[in-house]
Amino acid sequence: MVSSKIDCQECANLNCLIKKNIQSDKIKEMSQSKSTIVCKKGQQFIMQGAPINGLFFVYKGIGKVLQAGINGREQIIRMAKSGEIVGYRGFGSADTYSITAQAIDSIQLCYFSKDSIKEMLYEVPQLAVDFMLFYSDELNKSETRVRKLAQMTVRERVVDTLLYMRRKFSSNGKTIDVIMSRKEYADYAGTTEEQVIRVLSSLKSEKLITTIGKRIDVLNVEKLQKEIEEHHYFLGS
DNA sequence: TCATTAATCGCAC
């Protein structure tokens, strides 16, 4: 599973908190001790209930973070792409992961032990501030998401999911570059596969989206945003 | 190609 090392100084993920502070000698030094992990499509790299010993940074590829629920239903918490942190909630006092993380596409990860992160946070104030801002943003997003799931209709939740995916994973502004199953869209939107299919096909007949196989193109972002704006379309949440 | 898996739709609750 462990492959050749990726040098943080050469990394192109400018949004990564490590890369952002790589000018610090301490971080340069600590980044030597990270390990690099490659996962194939569908493979899990964090298991719910497993002991926590570090943090993952996505180097390349896409992952999903989810919580297993009752009778086979899952709740996708968020999607993670290059530069983003996975497994960060475990950094607190909990000693086991509360989530499962899985590769959607094949994914390359950088792994830092809890201790090495701690050491860096003590020594590099700028990194500590960045981490704090990051946690604060995540908390904000997570709160608005709870509200959305509770208050939105199924159609709104699916629309919201489409907008989220487009915002995060579109290189041309309309095509969602990640291939996800209808089941996965449902797991994110908090419904069932059937509901997703129904909403998708009515959106198609309203000419708001197009689908080509599993690929989805969002044609009219403004109109969809308008549809859910009373629920506070919140950036990235 | 055939076999398996995913997507879709209709229908009952």
Add this chain to the structure above:
DNA sequence: GTGCGATTAATGA
């Protein structure tokens, strides 16, 4: 809105 089951499309060995 939800969930089952039949049909059809897509995917892969």
